[in-house]
Amino acid sequence: MTAGSASAAVRRPIRIGLIASILTGVLLLLCCTGGTAAFFLSGLGGTAEDGDSLAGWGCGPVRPVDITGELPRFAEYGDTQIRNAAIIIKVGQDMGVPSRGWVIALATAMQESALRNLANSGVPESLALPHEGVGADHDSLGLFQQRPGWGTVAERMNPAYTARKFYEKLVKVRSWQRRPLTVVAQQVQISAYPDAYAKHEELASTIVDALAGGAARTVEINGKAVCNAAERGEIAASGWTAPIPGDVGSGFRTTERPSHNGVDIGAAKGTDIRAAAAGRVLVARCDPDDRGRRSCDVDGYPGKGGCGWFVDMLHAGGYITRYCHMVTRPRVAPDQIVPAGEIIGQVGSSGNSSGPHLHFEVHQRSDRSSRGAIDPVPFMRQRGAPLRAAE
Missing domain, CATH: 2.70.70.10 (Glucose Permease (Domain IIA))
Structure with a gap:
């Protein structure tokens, strides 16, 4: 052409x-x-501070995320935030959620809290500790800014708990692995700004790749994560x-x-x-x-x-x-x-x-x-x- x-x-x-x-x-x-x-x-967005490109992280086999060891550094987020990202991914791994779900969950938390475990002004500080900042919504808490129906204050301030609750609802969304991330995230979260999730998808994929061995480039085939194989209608986690x-x-x-x-x-x-x-x-x-x-x-x-x-x-x-x-x-x-x-x-x-x-x-x-x-x-x-x- x-x-x-x-x-x-x-x-x-x-x-x-x-x-x-x-x-x-x-x-x-x-x-x-x-x-x-x-x-x-590097034009993909979300570059690691040490200069590693996405290609440098390889693809597979997908590795379990280590939430206690040293993690890659990103210019956009500090160590605590990336450790929260690691928790979100590990919970998805432990639950057997396909890696596309990790990308969706991560992008959602990036929008809701910038990967910080947020308390809020409507909850007594003594009940919300430990926390990493104060959010704007008076009754929303944690990485996903979940409201009271999601659990108690202590539960919603527990990153692993909130990630699990997000995944439990995510996998019930029809055709969630194929539909636009922003549409799926909105069905889980019911946000006032549903289109906002989309802007985090690429960086979320990059972080998933860095923390889980190129997982964003895998596709689920017969229950296994296969690298670089999204070709005949299969959808990669990206x-x-x-x-x-x-x-x-x-x-x-x-x-x-x-x-x-x-x-x-x-x-x-x-x-x-x-x-x-x-x-x-x-x-x-x-x-x-x-x-x-x-x-x-x-x-x-x-x-x-x-x-x-x-x-x-x-x-x-x-x-x-x-x-x-x-x-x-x-x-x-x-x-x-x-x-x-x-x-x-x-x-x-x-x-x-x-x-x-x-x-x-x-x-x-x-x-x-x-x-x-x-x-x-x-x-x-x-x-x-x-x-x-x-x-």
């Missing part, structure tokens, strides 16, 4: 709150012509999955194709395309070709221009994913909230394409233009949903 192929609207950045059978290399290189500088892992199984044949902004803003993943026509993460549909339509024609119901050809039938989705953290060259009209519509792994369309060859495949893009900072595009390969690998390289 060329930098300007997905219509004038795609070229304009937007600001929104929240909220790939394998083709031959020749075909993929011919497909959608068109793709920021190298994407650095909340991400590969949009289709298949090999990357044409890469991001190569020497031959410097304006190729995504990657091409070979697959047979009709292969299901899945939402790479939970999010909201921004665009689902036929992209005009270079002559302004909306002719997406027929196979395209190299040089035709346009993305064909395509979808743009907005995810937590301001990330946008794009899915081009679908065979027919997408299954989703603008403003629809879509769970991770949901089928949004099928692989085709509409638009500027030489054969069936998925053109997949990732953008940051809620910017749908070429300025926001980043390489999807390292981005997806760091989320446990790697796009395979062709052999």
